[in-house]
Amino acid sequence: EAQRDNLFKKIHEHDVGFIVDPLSAEGLSNDMLRVNRRNLNRISHDSAIGLISNVLKEGFKLREVFVDTVGKPEVYQKILREQFPTIPSIVVSKKADSIFPIVGAASICAKVIRDRMLSEWQFKEKLPTMNRSFGSGYPGDQATKDWLIGTMQHVFGYPTLVRYSWATATTLLQDAAPVHWSFEDIQAMEEINAHSRM
Known part of the structure; x- marks a missing residue:
């Protein structure tokens, strides 16, 4: 650096x-x-x-x-x-x-x-486990992995600093609280997706 x-x-x-x-x-x-x-x-x-x-x-x-x-x-x-x-x-x-x-x-x-x-990052979230030892941000960096594991909140996931579409975050979030969608929610999402492809 x-x-x-x-x-x-x-x-x-x-x-x-x-x-x-x-x-x-x-x-x-x-x-x-x-x-x-x-x-x-x-x-x-x-x-x-x-x-x-x-x-x-x-x-x-x-x-x-x-x-x-x-x-x-x-x-x-x-x-x-x-x-x-x-x-x-x-x-x-x-x-x-x-x-x-x-x-x-x-x-x-x-x-x-x-x-x-x-x-200079200012967290919007006020979670008790916040720390600034992010590491490099690369998945192979142990400091980054440790930060992700230590920062994950089991209901809300991660602060906005973390990209939810990142495979590393997605994998770790599998240990968070499960979300159960109702049939109506799934059906509505499928209709929205089908309509958006037209």
């Missing part, structure tokens, strides 16, 4: 401009679990499109865009090229943050901003 912060300072020293689009866990959960669901790839694509659009609206003339892929690179690249036909070169690649220094710099900016947002 300290190394990232130092690199972030160097980026600022060289007047490299950047913008971020912070996606909250609550917003991601809402998008991914609503009736008309949006998957994580689509959300990420829409975010990148929004960022590029904002740069163009500011009057910048982009000659090249480099993007780390979410999903299949060729599909993502096609989406971006169709959306921005005036940009001469759009490259979407796996491991772009390792291949293209500018993508690596963008990754550093995003992670530093994320870390700052987490350090």
Whole structure:
């Protein structure tokens, strides 16, 4: 983390401009679990499109865009090229943050901003087990697992800091209080889902 912060300072020293689009866990959960669901790839694509659009609206003339892929690179690249036909070169690649220094710099900016947002996070919920030892947020991190296990409330689940659509959270929530839906509730949801597909 300290190394990232130092690199972030160097980026600022060289007047490299950047913008971020912070996606909250609550917003991601809402998008991914609503009736008309949006998957994580689509959300990420829409975010990148929004960022590029904002740069163009500011009057910048982009000659090249480099993007780390979410999903299949060729599909993502096609989406971006169709959306921005005036940009001469759009490259979407796996491991772009390792291949293209500018993508690596963008990754550093995003992670530093994320870390700052987490350090300043204000919980809406007032549960007795709240602590700030989140870990990295990755499922392989024991500190993250410990935080998830220790923070889960068996009736209400997690605070809004946790993405409910995340498989790790979903698995842990199986140990929470079960929810029993009535037949009418299930039938109503099926009708809503069927109607939304038309």
